[in-house]
Amino acid sequence: MNAEPVLDLRGVVKVYGGTPVLRGVDLAVAADEVVVLIGASGSGKSTLLKVANLLERIDDGQILLGGTDISDPRVDVDAVRARIGVVFQHYNLFPHLSVLNNVTLALRRVHRVPKRAANDRGHALLARIGLADRAHDFPDRLSGGQQQRVAIARAIATDPELLLLDEITSALDPQLVGEVLDLVGELKASGSTIVMATHEIGFARQVADRVVFLAQGVVVEQGPPAQVLDDPRRSATREFLARVMR
Amino acid sequence: MQSLPAPSALERERRRYRRGRTAASIGVSLISTVVLALVMWWVVVRSPGWQVTRETFFDPDYFMAALPLVAQGMVTNLKVLAVAAIGVAVLAVLLAGLRSLRGPVFFPLRFLAAAYTDIFRGTPFLIVLYLVGFGVPALGLTDQVIPIELLGTVALVLTYSSYVAEVLRAGIEAVHPSQRLAARSLGLSHYGSLRLVVLPQAVRKVTPALMNDFVSMQKDVGLISVLGAVDAVRAAQIQVALTYNYTAYVVAGLLFVVLSWPFIRLTDWLTARQQAREQIGGLV
Numbered sequence: 001m002n003a004e005p006v007l008d009l010r011g012v013v014k015v016y017g018g019t020p021v022l023r024g025v026d027l028a029v030a031a032d033e034v035v036v037l038i039g040a041s042g043s044g045k046s047t048l049l050k051v052a053n054l055l056e057r058i059d060d061g062q063i064l065l066g067g068t069d070i071s072d073p074r075v076d077v078d079a080v081r082a083r084i085g086v087v088f089q090h091y092n093l094f095p096h097l098s099v100l101n102n103v104t105l106a107l108r109r110v111h112r113v114p115k116r117a118a119n120d121r122g123h124a125l126l127a128r129i130g131l132a133d134r135a136h137d138f139p140d141r142l143s144g145g146q147q148q149r150v151a152i153a154r155a156i157a158t159d160p161e162l163l164l165l166d167e168i169t170s171a172l173d174p175q176l177v178g179e180v181l182d183l184v185g186e187l188k189a190s191g192s193t194i195v196m197a198t199h200e201i202g203f204a205r206q207v208a209d210r211v212v213f214l215a216q217g218v219v220v221e222q223g224p225p226a227q228v229l230d231d232p233r234r235s236a237t238r239e240f241l242a243r244v245m246r
Numbered sequence: 247m248q249s250l251p252a253p254s255a256l257e258r259e260r261r262r263y264r265r266g267r268t269a270a271s272i273g274v275s276l277i278s279t280v281v282l283a284l285v286m287w288w289v290v291v292r293s294p295g296w297q298v299t300r301e302t303f304f305d306p307d308y309f310m311a312a313l314p315l316v317a318q319g320m321v322t323n324l325k326v327l328a329v330a331a332i333g334v335a336v337l338a339v340l341l342a343g344l345r346s347l348r349g350p351v352f353f354p355l356r357f358l359a360a361a362y363t364d365i366f367r368g369t370p371f372l373i374v375l376y377l378v379g380f381g382v383p384a385l386g387l388t389d390q391v392i393p394i395e396l397l398g399t400v401a402l403v404l405t406y407s408s409y410v411a412e413v414l415r416a417g418i419e420a421v422h423p424s425q426r427l428a429a430r431s432l433g434l435s436h437y438g439s440l441r442l443v444v445l446p447q448a449v450r451k452v453t454p455a456l457m458n459d460f461v462s463m464q465k466d467v468g469l470i471s472v473l474g475a476v477d478a479v480r481a482a483q484i485q486v487a488l489t490y491n492y493t494a495y496v497v498a499g500l501l502f503v504v505l506s507w508p509f510i511r512l513t514d515w516l517t518a519r520q521q522a523r524e525q526i527g528g529l530v
Contacts, residue, residue, distance in 0.1 A: 060257040
């Protein structure tokens with residue numbers, strides 16, 4: 001295993017209009033590691049994922065991706081984002097593009113893969129997520145779970161070094177949650193480095209290498225799921241778990 | 247609000263770098279603007295006919311003489327514009343509302359509204375102006391003379407309401423259907439949901455396009471001079487005819503720009519404020 005963390009946040013601070021949302025977060029994610037962020041709404045989970053992808057500018061601290069400082073204003077932010085895959089809560093598929101073109105857009109337009117090769121890769125990915133026959137449908141024709149699977153396929157199409165999943169099951173019906181989480185489990189098995197924010201405590205227990213509990217913009221507690229979820233050391237963690245496990 | 251700790255040396259260095267970049271890009275744009283202006287000035291001033299052009303278009307004496315007369319005409323423009331703008335707003339909302347009606351029962355209304363917009367968007371404004379300005383008085387409906395300004399206003403309303411209705415309809419259709427669903431689910435009628443939920447969002451989406459039409463209409467008010475009304479353009483024309491000097495046209499042109507400018511800035515400011523209020527920021 002590579003000693004260098006894939007993602008390394010050091011004392012990250014993010015302030016929205018005078019209100020600190022992240023107040024000095026330290027978090028290192030190793031290669032092939034699956035880190036699950038838990039915490040109440042407003043604890044900073046989503047903001048952490050956004051600043052990691054440079055979709056928000058941090059107000060202090062440092063973010064390293066594969067050893068390079070990506071919070072340096074001299075870096076090419078598009079090139080950094082091209083190395084990271086993101087899946088959003090509300091899928092954010094492009095409604096004017098077919099399922100296949102959603103998946104292959106970045107391959108063709110950012111990574112300059114020839115159309116034929118991009119389409120081959122797109123079809124292979126759609127087969128992998130069980131939607132081979134829907135390649136030429138438009139996203140609005142798909143169920144929420146199917147759309148989210150396509151969004152995952154879009155995010156992994158370019159083989160990103162890091163995958164950020166932002167509450168990807170929160171907008172889904174309970175019976176559709178399973179199909180999306182199964183796919184995430186498959187990604188873990190195939191050796192992806194993943195940081196995900198979720199409310200699915202059961203899934204966190206099953207898939208996480210490490211669970212990180214955030215509250216009020218700081219990491220309160222972290223460790224293996226068995227420790228953090230079943231034997232939390234901090235009272236804030238216990239209170240949070242008691243509320244969500246009820 | 248908690249007090250924030252002082253930024254680290256690293257963050258201070260980043261901020262310094264960003265400030266430097268901002269200053270650099272402002273410098274580049276300033277310099278390029280000045281250079282472009284100088285080049286244009288140099289080309290114009292060096293052109294062989296510059297002396298004559300300056301005397302016929304930019305004579306300060308003629309400028310001061312024409313200014314009060316053209317400004318007097320501009321008052322007519324403003325009156326016509328004010329009345330026409332209200333007429334356009336009312337008629338356009340009505341037309342857009344009719345076109346957004348659903349269900350086969352309303353087919354005749356939808357059809358009429360569609361036909362209206364098709365006809366008046368297709369007909370050149372000058373033709374509408376002639377038809378209303380000379381055709382309506384010819385009907386002899388009243389013994390009194392119908393003021394030319396009124397006829398011009400009617401023509402403006404007819405033409406511009408068809409443009410604005412289509413802009414509004416585009417805005418109405420751009421509002422996500424879920425908004426209509428949510429409004430109807432509260433028990434609001436079709437009219438109620440249109441007025442309270444859909445239209446306010448639609449107008450925001452199309453404010454720049456509406457502003458386009460407004461400024462365009464402000465200039466087209468000048469065309470009522472073809473009916474004989476003495477507006478800013480006609481006042482300038484009279485001055486030009488009397489003095490054989492074109493400076494009065496420049497006066498009129500400047501006045502139009504000066505008038506439209508506050509409206510444009512005002513809508514830009516309103517749009518920016520609305521966006522700041524209703525959307526969260528972010529880098530992309």
